[in-house]
Amino acid sequence: MKSRKVKLMQGNEACVEGAIAAGMRFYGGYPITPSTEIAEISAVKLPAVGGKFIQMEDEIGGIAAAIGGSLAGLKSMTATSGPGFSLKQENLGYAAIAEIPLVVVNVQRGGPSTGLPTAPAQGDVMQAKWGTHGDHPIIALSPSSVRETFDVTVRAFNLAEKYRTPVVILTDEVVGHMREKIEIPDPSEIEIIDRKKPEVDPENYLPYEVKDGELVPPMAAFGDGYRFHVTGLTHDETGFPSNSSEIAEALLNRLMNKINANLDDILDYEEFMCDDAEIVVFSYGSTARSAKSAVKKLREEGIKVGLFRPITIWPFPEEKVYELSKKVKSIIVAEMNLGQLVLEVERVSKGNCKVSHLGKANGEVITPNEIVSRVKEVL
Amino acid sequence: MSKAIEKKANLQIKRDLCKGCKICVQFCPKDVLTMEGGKVKIKDIEKCIECGLCELRCPDYAIFLGGSEDEE
Amino acid sequence: MASKLIKDYFRTDKLPHIWCPGCGHGILMRSVAQAIDNLGLDKDKVCIVSGIGCSSRAPGYMDFNTLHTTHGRALAFATGVKLARPELEVIVVTGDGDCAAIGGNHLIHAARRNINITTVVFNNNIYGMTGGQYSPTTPTNEFGTTAPYGNIDKPFDIPALAGAAGATYTARGTAYHAKQLTKLVEKGIKNKGFSLIEGISICPTYYGRKNKKGSAVDMMNWLKDNAVDIKVAEKLPKEKLEGKFLIGEFKNTTEPEYTEEYMKIIERFQKER
Structure with missing residues (x-):
């Protein structure tokens, strides 16, 4: 039960x-x-x-x-x-x-x-x-x-x-x-994922070796009998440091790739009333609560506005925001700073729509009314 | 004559590890070692008493008393 | 081909190590391995953690669970490893800069907690990896590339610092007195609590050259002539100890150990069930 x-x-x-x-x-x-x-x-x-x-x-x-x-x-x-x-x-x-x-x-x-x-x-x-x-x-x-x-x-x-x-x-x-x-x-x-443990014997374990087609090496724990080396230096698949430019490049490529090749799994966002929206408020965290409330209020007035709320901030949902930018007239980025994720929205929307920022960094939250006013300004 | 002299000391040098610091040469109590071409060399193994001080103080693990492993 | 000790406890394919000719660190590292061998520890259950600097390259050569961390942070990482898995014998290899300057806070707090970690400080009195800047153990008036007119700072006595902060075992040995150092490390590992053993190294390349200390052999002779065992020192008149430094065991006490105390809290919950 x-x-x-x-x-x-x-x-x-x-x-x-x-x-x-x-x-x-x-x-x-x-x-x-x-x-x-x-x-x-x-x-x-x-x-x-x-x-x-x-x-x-x-x-x-x-x-x-x-x-x-x-x-x-x-x-x-x-x-x-x-x-x-x-x-x-x-x-x-x-x-x-x-x-x-x-x-x-x-x-x-x-x-x-x-x-x-x-x-x-x-x-x-x-x-x-x-x-x-x-x-x-x-x-x-x-x-x-x-x-x-x-x-x-x-x-x-x-x-x-x-x-x-x-x-x-x-x-x-x-x-x-x-x-x-x-x-x-x-x-x-609740779905629980545990790190993959090595399947090979300690003698054959290379701590940063990935199987063909995989990007994440299995991980032993200290004390499991694998006796591997861990360093913050650039290293090869053995875990030991290397100055080779080829190895440095391969390591960084794999590190970036293990995220970038799995965006479908990692990206998470909420789209609220975006289907027919002409204006989309892009907002996250607590600010998105104000944004959602503003969208509801504006919809009651018949204004076609939606909320795009990234839950995964990094990696940035580039493709999704790009698609959105082609569909809407304007994206308003509401965030409690003086202009951070708005830079990403501007970058990935490639001028397809107007992007503006509604920011605040004085310790006060951005209120629904402030968002409502802004939406009406850009209408 | 004691046994130690009958059987030559099993002192081994791994020249590729030697960095030529001369610590072993200097602190050998029996003057067994010398330098050649910037690396340690055995000068007179007969004098070696297998005290192990060279091995103990070699920073590079280039000199050691060999012996077979089951002798431990 | 290598000695039995080296074959048994080192990643021999990584040798020769990166340290300069005449650097004392290899001697100290060997002493640590010898201590582990003497105690018959299971290699799979030993974890060696280091920070950054010359000293901190040691774990890469040692055939255990090895962790080369960020500058100054070895003890903080080691604390995590030890608390997560108390059955591991955790040994930190660090340097004078790594543990007494950038990592000084972690040092005193690990000591205060009396967590069962053995710290071996490879003290070469200088920042070697970066080319000879004065460190927290460079003596006053001596030189480093950043102390071109003589060092104004007073040096730390690292075992005294650790002891005052709560370490239950503190000692000092030298690269010259390697046999004694091995014994001190052994006792440090056996101590159920925080142990700190300072191993005075020699750095002919930077500290030695900057301060006209001569060759590696000269520096070893200096250690031989100037280190006085604390037991001997107790019987010597003060004037005989001028300019000398003490080696041997400084503190050996028993206090509650951190991970054991934490396990008691966990056990309390298990009993309640």
């Missing part, structure tokens, strides 16, 4: 519920507003499922410990907010090149620097993709509700495990702290 728990909870709690449901058994982190509840609830819940929680000495240690936990075979997560996300960038790149399954939650707050610790923002969207140095793949997901935070967190773990990559959950202060009554699915209803 399926048992679905119904509970009033905040987004940050749903994140931990989703993580544990997905199999998180290691959390390394450092307290920071507005993500702290994720650490607190993980500290409470992990030992009960035999998992490990550790509060490290700093943000860098938090992600480093989580990577260590993942290498030792446990599904691992760290959570933070803006300043901490900045500090974690180097090791985010490490996880990308060493192909460590890892979930990094960023409950976005106002920046730059210490900024507005208790106010929402969506100013770390570009940082999630470009924050660590060097070309690298990244997946970033953005939930809009408490229930979706649960689902997105499960999915983040699944994608991290499946593609051996860090996955960033870009939530924000509003979604993180908002309370909603949600129904937690029965474990039997």
Whole structure:
């Protein structure tokens, strides 16, 4: 029999519920507003499922410990907010090149620097993709509700495990702290993906070797008897460093390709009333809630407007937005920053339609009325 | 005559690993070793007492007491 | 062909290692392997973690579970590995810059937690990989490429730092006193808690050249002449110890160990079920 728990909870709690449901058994982190509840609830819940929680000495240690936990075979997560996300960038790149399954939650707050610790923002969207140095793949997901935070967190773990990559959950202060009554699915209803283990003997195991036609190498854990080497240096399939330009190129190509060749699996978005829309509001995270409300209001007035809400922010849903740009007259990008994803929308729509930005970075949310007004302006 | 002298010490050198730092030559208590062409060379194996100090302090694992493995 | 120890514990196809002629790191790395051999540890259950720098290239040559991380962060990664899988014997190989400058925070907190990790610091008194800048253990008034007029900083005493922060085992050995160093590493591994063993290395290429310390042999002789065992030092008058440095075991105590304490929390839940 399926048992679905119904509970009033905040987004940050749903994140931990989703993580544990997905199999998180290691959390390394450092307290920071507005993500702290994720650490607190993980500290409470992990030992009960035999998992490990550790509060490290700093943000860098938090992600480093989580990577260590993942290498030792446990599904691992760290959570933070803006300043901490900045500090974690180097090791985010490490996880990308060493192909460590890892979930990094960023409950976005106002920046730059210490900024507005208790106010929402969506100013770390570009940082999630470009924050660590060097070309690298990244997946970033953005939930809009408490229930979706649960689902997105499960999915983040699944994608991290499946593609051996860090996955960033870009939530924000509003979604993180908002309370909603949600129904937690029965474990039997949740799809769980575990990393692929090597099928070969330790003697024949090359930690970064992929079979023909595959892009993700199977992963042994430290202590399983495989005795492999992991480095942040550019490496070949043996895992040992190499200075060869051919090897560097092959590695980076594969890393990028494992994401780019699987867009159908990774991309997720919601289209709301887009079918006959002449104007589309492009919005994500908590802002998309205002956008949806605005779209409903405008539809009541007979205005043909829709909402496109990417749930996968990175990789960017290029093709989808391109198609949309050919169909509509105007795309309004509403986001709590001074112009980030709008750059992507502009780039991929190739001038097919008008693209404008409705941004705010003062700690206030973008209201439905502001979106309604903007839509009416561009009509 | 003691047994040790009857049986020559089994001191081995792996020249391709030697980087020529001379630590083994200098700290050999019996002056067994010398340098040749920038690498270590055995000068007088008869004097070797198999103390293992050269092996212990060779940073490059280029010199060691051989022996068969079951001798351990 | 290689010695039994090297064949048993090293990835011999990766040799020769990248360290300069006369660098003491190879001696220290051998001591770590010898300690593991003496203790008869299962290679599959040993994890060696390093950061960045000359020292941190060591794990690449060692035939265990090996993890070469980011600069300064070895102990933080190692903490994750150890807590996730406490049955692993986790050994961190780090350098003076890696563990006492950029990684100083992780060092004191790993020590404070008394987590069962053995840290072996390959201290060459300089940033070697980047070409000879002064490090947190470069003595005052000595030179580095970034201390062209003499180093103003005072050097860290790394075992004292770790001990003060809560490490339950601290010691110092040298590349010259390799046998003793092996014993110290062995005892560090056996200690159920955070252990730090500083191995004084020699860097003839950068530290030595910048400071007119002579050849590798000269630097080894300097270690021989200036290291005083703490047990001997206790009996010596102060003036005899001027300019010398201490080696041996500095601290060996017992305190609750982090992962064991954490497992107690987990067990509490298992009992409740």
